[in-house]
Amino acid sequence: MSAKKAKKVVKKKTTVKNEEKPRKQPEVVIKAHLVENRVVTEDSDESRALFNQGAYGKMVENKVQLSLLEAFYLLEKNKIEVIDKRKPLTFEKFLKTAKKTEPNFWIRYCVFKDFRNRGYIIKTALKFGADFRIYDRGVKPGEDHAKWIVYPVAEGATLTWHDFAAKNRVAHSTKKRLLMAVVDDEADVTYYEVAWKRP
Amino acid sequence: MSAKKAKKVVKKKTTVKNEEKPRKQPEVVIKAHLVENRVVTEDSDESRALFNQGAYGKMVENKVQLSLLEAFYLLEKNKIEVIDKRKPLTFEKFLKTAKKTEPNFWIRYCVFKDFRNRGYIIKTALKFGADFRIYDRGVKPGEDHAKWIVYPVAEGATLTWHDFAAKNRVAHSTKKRLLMAVVDDEADVTYYEVAWKRP
Amino acid sequence: MSAKKAKKVVKKKTTVKNEEKPRKQPEVVIKAHLVENRVVTEDSDESRALFNQGAYGKMVENKVQLSLLEAFYLLEKNKIEVIDKRKPLTFEKFLKTAKKTEPNFWIRYCVFKDFRNRGYIIKTALKFGADFRIYDRGVKPGEDHAKWIVYPVAEGATLTWHDFAAKNRVAHSTKKRLLMAVVDDEADVTYYEVAWKRP
Amino acid sequence: MSAKKAKKVVKKKTTVKNEEKPRKQPEVVIKAHLVENRVVTEDSDESRALFNQGAYGKMVENKVQLSLLEAFYLLEKNKIEVIDKRKPLTFEKFLKTAKKTEPNFWIRYCVFKDFRNRGYIIKTALKFGADFRIYDRGVKPGEDHAKWIVYPVAEGATLTWHDFAAKNRVAHSTKKRLLMAVVDDEADVTYYEVAWKRP
Numbered sequence: 166m167s168a169k170k171a172k173k174v175v176k177k178k179t180t181v182k183n184e185e186k187p188r189k190q191p192e193v194v195i196k197a198h199l200v201e202n203r204v205v206t207e208d209s210d211e212s213r214a215l216f217n218q219g220a221y222g223k224m225v226e227n228k229v230q231l232s233l234l235e236a237f238y239l240l241e242k243n244k245i246e247v248i249d250k251r252k253p254l255t256f257e258k259f260l261k262t263a264k265k266t267e268p269n270f271w272i273r274y275c276v277f278k279d280f281r282n283r284g285y286i287i288k289t290a291l292k293f294g295a296d297f298r299i300y301d302r303g304v305k306p307g308e309d310h311a312k313w314i315v316y317p318v319a320e321g322a323t324l325t326w327h328d329f330a331a332k333n334r335v336a337h338s339t340k341k342r343l344l345m346a347v348v349d350d351e352a353d354v355t356y357y358e359v360a361w362k363r364p
Numbered sequence: 365m366s367a368k369k370a371k372k373v374v375k376k377k378t379t380v381k382n383e384e385k386p387r388k389q390p391e392v393v394i395k396a397h398l399v400e401n402r403v404v405t406e407d408s409d410e411s412r413a414l415f416n417q418g419a420y421g422k423m424v425e426n427k428v429q430l431s432l433l434e435a436f437y438l439l440e441k442n443k444i445e446v447i448d449k450r451k452p453l454t455f456e457k458f459l460k461t462a463k464k465t466e467p468n469f470w471i472r473y474c475v476f477k478d479f480r481n482r483g484y485i486i487k488t489a490l491k492f493g494a495d496f497r498i499y500d501r502g503v504k505p506g507e508d509h510a511k512w513i514v515y516p517v518a519e520g521a522t523l524t525w526h527d528f529a530a531k532n533r534v535a536h537s538t539k540k541r542l543l544m545a546v547v548d549d550e551a552d553v554t555y556y557e558v559a560w561k562r563p
Numbered sequence: 564m565s566a567k568k569a570k571k572v573v574k575k576k577t578t579v580k581n582e583e584k585p586r587k588q589p590e591v592v593i594k595a596h597l598v599e600n601r602v603v604t605e606d607s608d609e610s611r612a613l614f615n616q617g618a619y620g621k622m623v624e625n626k627v628q629l630s631l632l633e634a635f636y637l638l639e640k641n642k643i644e645v646i647d648k649r650k651p652l653t654f655e656k657f658l659k660t661a662k663k664t665e666p667n668f669w670i671r672y673c674v675f676k677d678f679r680n681r682g683y684i685i686k687t688a689l690k691f692g693a694d695f696r697i698y699d700r701g702v703k704p705g706e707d708h709a710k711w712i713v714y715p716v717a718e719g720a721t722l723t724w725h726d727f728a729a730k731n732r733v734a735h736s737t738k739k740r741l742l743m744a745v746v747d748d749e750a751d752v753t754y755y756e757v758a759w760k761r762p
Numbered sequence: 763m764s765a766k767k768a769k770k771v772v773k774k775k776t777t778v779k780n781e782e783k784p785r786k787q788p789e790v791v792i793k794a795h796l797v798e799n800r801v802v803t804e805d806s807d808e809s810r811a812l813f814n815q816g817a818y819g820k821m822v823e824n825k826v827q828l829s830l831l832e833a834f835y836l837l838e839k840n841k842i843e844v845i846d847k848r849k850p851l852t853f854e855k856f857l858k859t860a861k862k863t864e865p866n867f868w869i870r871y872c873v874f875k876d877f878r879n880r881g882y883i884i885k886t887a888l889k890f891g892a893d894f895r896i897y898d899r900g901v902k903p904g905e906d907h908a909k910w911i912v913y914p915v916a917e918g919a920t921l922t923w924h925d926f927a928a929k930n931r932v933a934h935s936t937k938k939r940l941l942m943a944v945v946d947d948e949a950d951v952t953y954y955e956v957a958w959k960r961p
Contacts, residue, residue, distance in 0.1 A: 256425050260399055271400040283762060299762070313762075319401050320490045321432070321466030324722045326745045333755060344760065347724045349490040350431035351422060356762055357731060362742065362754040364681060364697070364711075468723060482961060493732030495725045498961070512961075515725070523921045524667060525944045526694045526714070527726075532954060533692030534729050537736035543959065546923045555959040556930060561941065563880060563896070563910075563953055598857060599868040600916050621948060624853050630947035631918070665918030689917045689946040 192243070197236065199249040202266040204236035205229070206245065215239070220286045220305050232289065233263045233270065234277045241278070269317070273297075276317040276346040279354045290314050294335040299344070313358075314341045320349045333361045391442070396435065398448040401465045403435035404428070405444065414438070419485045419504050431488070432462045432469065433476045440477070468516075472496075475516040475545040478553045489513050493534040498543070512557075513540045519548045532560045590641070595634065597647040600664050602634035603627070604643065613637070618684045618703050630687070631661045631668065632675045639676070667715075671695075674715040674744040677752045688712050692733040697742070713742045715752075731759045789840070794833065796846040799863040801833035802826070803842065812836070817883045817902050829886065830860045830867065831874045838875075866914070870894075873914040873943040876951045887911050891932040896941070910955075911938045917946040930958045 195215070197206040206212035206222075206229040215221040215229050221239065222231040231239070237259055239245040247254045254262070263270045273296060280287040280299055288306055290298035298311035314336055318324075336343035336359075345357045394414070396405040405411035405421075405428040414420040414428050420438065421430040430438065436458055438444040446453045453461070462469045472495060479486040479498055487505055489497035497510035513535055517523065535542035535558075544556045593613070595604040604610035604620075604627040613619040613627050619637065620629040629637065635657055637643040645652045652660070661668045671694060678685040678697055686704055688696035696709035712734055716722065734741035734757075743755045792812070794803040803809035803819075803826040812818040812826050818836065819828040828836065834856055836842040844851045851859070860867045870893060877884040877896060885903055887895035895908035911933055915921075933940035933956075942954045 257397075257404065257427070260404075261397075264399060269400065271402060280762065285762065318724065319465060320488060320724050321401065321469065321472075322724065323467050324724060324727060326716065326718045326720065326722075329755070330745065330753065344762070347490060347728070350433070350488040352429070353491060355491055355728065356760040357727070358758045358760045360756045362756045364678065364683065364742070364754055467721075479961065484961065490725060490728050493725070493729040495723075517923065519923045521923065522666075523923075524694075525915065525917050525919065525921065526689060526692070528921060528954070529689050529944070529952065530692040530729050530733050533736060534732045537732060543961070546927065554927065555961055556926070557957045557959045559955045561953040561955045563877065563882065563941070596854075596858075598861060599866065600918065601868060603854065603857075626854070628949070632947070664916060666920045668918065671918075687917060687947040689944060690950065690952055 194243065195239075195245045197231065197245045197247050199236075199247055199254065199262070202233060204231040204233065204245075204247055206231065215244070233267060234274055237263060237274060238278055238281055272317050272319050272348050275348045275352045276315060276354055279346075280315075287315070293339045293341070295332070295339075298341065311341060313344045314339065315344045315346050317346045317348055317354075320347055329359075333359060337361055393442065394438075394444045396430065396444045396446050398435075398446055398453065398461070401432055403430040403432070403444070403446055405430065414443070432466060433473055436462060436473060437477055437480055471516050471518050471547050474547045474551045475514060475553055478545075479514075486514070492538045492540070494531070494538075497540070510540060512543045513538065514543045514545050516545045516547055516553075519546050528558075532558060536560055592641065593637075593643045595629065595643045595645050597634075597645055597652065597660070600631055602629040602631065602643070602645055604629065613642070631665060632672055635661060635672060636676055636679055670715050670717050670746050673746045673750045674713060674752055677744075678713075685713075691737045691739070693730070693737075696739070709739060711742045711756075712737065712739045713744050715744045715746055718745050718747045727757075731757060735759055791840065792836075792842045794828065794842045794844050796833075796844055796851065796859070799830060801828040801830065801842075801844055803828065812841070830864060831871055834860060834871060835875055835878055869914050869916050869945050872945045872949045873912060873951055876943075877912075884912070890936045890938070892929070892936075895938065908938055910941045911936065912941045912943050914943045914945055914951075917944050926956075930956060934958055 193211050195206055195209065195212045197204045197212070205225070206215065208227045212229050213224070213227070215231075216224055221235045222229040236245065236247055240247055240256065240259060247259060249258075249262070260270070267273070276297065277287055280297075284302055286300045286305060287297050288311070290296060290311070293314055295314035296317055297315040299313040299315055300306060300309065301312045316332055332345070333343055343359045345359060347355045347357070349355065392410045394405050394408065394411045396403045396411070404424075405414065407426045411428050412423070412426070414430075415423050420434045421428040435444065435446060439446055439453075439455065439458060446458060448461070459470070466472070475496065476486055479496075483501055485499045485504060486496050487510070489495060489510070492513055494513035495516055496514040498512040498514055499505060499508065500511045515531055531544075532542060542558045544558060546554045546556070548554070591609045593604055593607065593610045595602045595610070603623075604613065606625045610627050611622070611625070613629075614622055619633045620627040634643065634645055638645055638652075638654065638657060645657060647660070658669070665671070674695065675685055682700055684698045684703060685695050686709070688694060688709070691712055693712035694715055695713040697711040697713055698704060698707065699710045714730055730743070731741060741757045743757060745753045745755070747753070790808045792803055792806065792809045794801045794809070802822070803812065805824045809826050810821070810824070812828075813821055818832045819826040833842065833844055837844055837851075837853065837856060844856060846855075846859070857867070864870070873894065874884055877894075881899055883897045883902060884894050885908070887893060887908070890911055892911035893914055894912040896910040896912055897903060897906065898909045913929055929942070930940055940956045942956060944952045944954070946952065
């Protein structure tokens, strides 16, 4: 997201909170609970819609189990409220908690958020040996194979060619396209598609 | 900064502390937390002033998210205190942590600091294909385009003319002026403006 | 080329010399002179064929002026003999001399050779801000635009994401495709095509 | 000069030699003698015009003393004939001789030629600590100060920041602008103007 857009979003959010709320039908904020490194929603139609329409989390006994990334995203979007020890978690508190179990949570979240904001469904790709797998726009997991695997990196990191080669090998063997997602100091993400070539 | 100058600055600081304190309102030191490769300030007017007046970081939920470079600079200037695992980070500890995630942190910081000390706003330029972008004095991001892109290099490094040509091409295609910032062993920075010419 | 493959090639050459010579018209070895960082061929039809058919070097006064890369390749292929100070240069001597004026000669040569072996014409791309430009198979310089720009790197080297971004910017602004050519310790080259994406 | 232009020039020259000569008033080719590392013209109006109109060489006893670069350029342009040991020197022979006294003759010549072709007067800048000094278009030595000092380098060379700093220091102290002239494998020259900056 560009600096300009970021400002607009901030403005909009503030406006929503202070002025538009009374005029607008208040959106239902789904209650959810932090359970170890998952967030489990309440048993409601609204929460199941997260799974059915948004492809968030997975269904476990009529409730939706969200990953920390998904929960953080929905928290930021004001769609859910996350309860921990009977109190709603603040943004900061959530982040701190998430960081404990996932050291690269922030960098990964920047990329997760960017794809979600662009209308893509993004899921973990641990089984493939990558951070994320992304489905083409409009495609839901299960309907078709993921198109890309994605590796988020921070702009200040450096790149060894051995790492680079390993990531390409993973993409090649899983028949997915490889995206390097470089997160800059302003949390903007730049993408590079990489493909092994035999010229 | 040369070793000599560094000593002077230290002296000046001491003077400030000992003599001017009684006359001056003691400066508020903003509390901030290290979160991965970001530093997030507390929710306060003083911290928001960092963003609004100083153009540091970006606003996320009423707090300011600083890059490691920005946080280190503000730490050095005694404007913030950075908490990690419930304890304030020392200068050295911060540097160590930063270097782990950003191997070129020191060289880049020397340039970042030098520009900030001279009254310029300096931001990442990853999207432009460079390390930094600099706004003209008095210009804030968003008000006008950045004037320069900057590449920090260590004095002992070598460069190929192909790399040199690439950096010029980047500057040319982004319509910015190119500065090579050579950081010497005493952390002093020498600047060279380079422009492709057709004589 | 791997050490193993290198040995095979050497063997093959020996075979050619010992058995096929009687059957085949002996190939003319073109005489050429080392002049600084160029190699200038003799004035002959065979040498002009290097330029006209092979797109090597450039014509200057009925002779062909070869770059060190081109000359080294033709020397290795036994097409030319390079005279310096009245004596033919050995392979090793040529390499030593070349490395003096061009410190990255070997890494760049590995990539040059690999493309030539695959039937591509590869030329300098300094003006584009890259090491090499490559024409599509069967295309000669002047007939069409180059398709790729190529950056050779040693497998042990590291790269910053800022450098990576710069190379992509160069490719984008010159409307060419970007190839990173990673040269391993056995002189084999692995290619990665990289493209900036907006998902 | 681009590859295309190079071809045209070659063609034109051939045409001139073979066909147009009879139709056109034959141009006077000035006789000159190689005297150590100088070339001294005959005593004639035509040769003095080289100095008076072209700002080539210097006047010594009614004759013009040309540098090797100047002589080579005029030889290539078919304006002079250089006699050594009673025989006209061929191009190649001249180059070989020149290389003995000036090891970087070829790279320097590429730059010398490019400036002369563009209508600039280019002279040695040894006294300034540089390779060349260039006068603005239309300016002759003596009428005004040189505008640039120029350092020719080969594209395959690498650049140390200490060298780079030294060249800038020279330019700054002689109050001239600094041009780095990078000669690529096709003998084309790319120019970068460099200026020391205090931002």
